[in-house]
Ligand SMILES: Nc1nc2c(c(=O)[nH]1)N[C@@H](CN(C=O)c1ccc(C(=O)N[C@@H](CCC(=O)O)C(=O)O)cc1)CN2
């Protein structure tokens with residue numbers, strides 16, 4: 001079975017979706033550890049509820065991003081993971097860290113990349129008057145939210161939406177596409193190559209929507 005380490009900073013609903021998918025057998029893997037930079041992350045409780053090892057690596061205790069990332073990497077590597085999942089992990093990672101996990105490090109971002117890299121994506125979509133929004137699962141590289149996209153899902157934006165109502169609609173899609181991508185990675189069906197991302201022998205489109213009409 002593939003070994004999965006998940007990094008969080010908050011609620012952990014995506015973590016929960018991945019844990020659930022491993023326990024139903026949808027994902028041929030086990031979440032072997034959950035690591036948070038914040039001790040207050042509810043996702044740590046979610047992990048404990050499933051007897052999954054937890055670690056808090058608090059970024060405020062380190063003098064530099066490099067020293068923090070080195071400790072984070074050491075904590076991860078003790079589990080020898082096949083897949084490292086960022087699930088609401090809110091720290092920008094250094095090039096050295098990313099290089100160590102290239103090809104097995106993924107993130108879920110709450111926008112249709114390359115739109116709205118960074119933070120506050122739902123409010124930005126509302127403020128822009130967008131009629132559609134969504135989420136993207138991508139490989140993580142040095143460029144913030146700039147790594148190769150693997151899979152996306154769209155949601156409509158309604159006129160009376162708030163950032164919270166839109167986030168809730170996006171979460172539903174996140175909880176479907178993230179476990180699917182983790183499943184593919186655990187089955188070793190995904191390959192990051194110089195010309196793009198392959199699922200088996202299929203070159204995935206740079207913007208491919210799981211739920212397009
Ligand atoms: N090198 C990379 N690191 C990270 C990536 C990435 O693609 N490349 N993805 C992010 C996840 N993310 C959006 O999906 C994201 C996380 C955090 C931030 C950010 O501005 N963080 C601030 C602190 C914010 C806070 O503590 O609330 C910071 O690190 O100074 C932007 C985007 C994970 N890392």
Ligand SMILES: NCC(=O)N[C@@H]1O[C@H](COP(=O)([O-])[O-])[C@@H](O)[C@H]1O
Nearest residue numbers: 010011012013014015088108109110
């Ligand atoms: N830039 C990173 C970012 O904003 N990620 C977003 O944080 C949320 C975490 O929710 P969760 O803790 O319930 O999984 C998710 O919506 C994810 O897309």
